[in-house]
Amino acid sequence: MTDIIVPRGQWEEDQEAALATWIYDDGATVQAGNIVCEIMVEKTSFELTAPADGILDIEVAEDQVVTPGQIIGTIV
Amino acid sequence: MSSSDTQKTAPPAERRLTIAKAMSEAIGQEMERDPSVILLGEDIGKMGGVFGTTTGLFDQFGTDRVKDTPISETAFIGAAVGMAASGMRPIVELMFVDFFGVCMDAIYNLAAKQSYFSGGKVACPMVLMTSVGGGYGDAGQHSQCLYATFGHLPGMKVVMPSNAHDAKGLMLSAVRDDNPVIFMFHKALQGMGWLGTIAGSISDTPEGDYDVPIGKANIVREGSNVTIVGLGATVHHALEAAVKLADAGIEAEIIDLRTIAPLDRKTVIQSVSKTGRLLVVDDDYLSFGVGAEVIASVCESDIGPLKCPPQRIAHPDIPIPFSPVLEHSVLPNAEKIRNGILSMIGDQK
Numbered sequence: 198m199t200d201i202i203v204p205r206g207q208w209e210e211d212q213e214a215a216l217a218t219w220i221y222d223d224g225a226t227v228q229a230g231n232i233v234c235e236i237m238v239e240k241t242s243f244e245l246t247a248p249a250d251g252i253l254d255i256e257v258a259e260d261q262v263v264t265p266g267q268i269i270g271t272i273v
Numbered sequence: 274m275s276s277s278d279t280q281k282t283a284p285p286a287e288r289r290l291t292i293a294k295a296m297s298e299a300i301g302q303e304m305e306r307d308p309s310v311i312l313l314g315e316d317i318g319k320m321g322g323v324f325g326t327t328t329g330l331f332d333q334f335g336t337d338r339v340k341d342t343p344i345s346e347t348a349f350i351g352a353a354v355g356m357a358a359s360g361m362r363p364i365v366e367l368m369f370v371d372f373f374g375v376c377m378d379a380i381y382n383l384a385a386k387q388s389y390f391s392g393g394k395v396a397c398p399m400v401l402m403t404s405v406g407g408g409y410g411d412a413g414q415h416s417q418c419l420y421a422t423f424g425h426l427p428g429m430k431v432v433m434p435s436n437a438h439d440a441k442g443l444m445l446s447a448v449r450d451d452n453p454v455i456f457m458f459h460k461a462l463q464g465m466g467w468l469g470t471i472a473g474s475i476s477d478t479p480e481g482d483y484d485v486p487i488g489k490a491n492i493v494r495e496g497s498n499v500t501i502v503g504l505g506a507t508v509h510h511a512l513e514a515a516v517k518l519a520d521a522g523i524e525a526e527i528i529d530l531r532t533i534a535p536l537d538r539k540t541v542i543q544s545v546s547k548t549g550r551l552l553v554v555d556d557d558y559l560s561f562g563v564g565a566e567v568i569a570s571v572c573e574s575d576i577g578p579l580k581c582p583p584q585r586i587a588h589p590d591i592p593i594p595f596s597p598v599l600e601h602s603v604l605p606n607a608e609k610i611r612n613g614i615l616s617m618i619g620d621q622k
Contacts, residue, residue: 215466217466217467217470218291218464218466218470218475220289220290220291220475221287221289225286225287226284226285226286226287227286228286231286231288231289232294235464235466236466237466237467239467240467242465242466242467250286
């Protein structure tokens, strides 16, 4: 099991980040390197890739605020 | 891990892309294949396009082939017409279709007529990609669709994908076409977080080369009771409505036009001859629109199969409101489609 973690140091601490889009559905098969979701900080988007091959387990829904270091899903 | 016979075999991973990514990938692959393809537009260089249509292409191909232009559509779209006449294959981005006014002479008097006026000697292989649609509170000058405005004018092809697979295939077809192609992309489908993204637009997209032919509609859901024709975002509204209609025992057939001009009348007529009912849904202004053209095409062909008058849902003939409450009340949605079909079918089935 590998966690998908919101990266640190990509934006200013006082900026609010939100989970904009899950590219894959909960339970989908993904490969390491697939872009699995996008995080929006103001109008800039940051892409997160799957850290491993496996099944995506989504833990944080779209439109929720996220913070650096937070686990938003896992690859099982 | 436990023994394999007790484990479910996971399906292979899909290659899911947003429309923005699919467009960038198609353009990049064509630029690699064909050195005559170049890109012009506002913020399409380092920024990668306000709508993500040219992501990574500036770094890959440099300033000679990916050119940021001043905010002068008149100049750079006019220049593209000249480049196309001189053997290049320019792709230009008109950031919002709403701003066609200042460059329309280059589009419909020059590009659209170049081949005709030269007796077929000078082609105009250019692609004009442009964003359409609202729903995110950007008011009357950044939210229009104008499908009919462009579809009405001879000499141009006009396409719009509803998902990433079609976006890539249509872009590859558009760049290879020797005629001017207007490639519209809907903001609600683009995959840019700040615009919101309709989930169905993100789809499995092959990495390799394929084309989606221009002028060919796609039946995205089969059904026997009613034909719903849509394009871009309204395809997804129709699909959502169809799920609820199925619960009521009504099976809707849904056609994604994919191309506005030339219109695939045959696919629509064939479907209506089976279902006997037709509803056309688009988010352009109602009058003289895509819905009118589709309905007229069916009625001109044969009214025999029609069990009730064809209907259309579109944006009313007013400017697009800024207030989200007002805007959403005038845009098409799944609920309006469902209600429209229920009243068409009434007691009969």
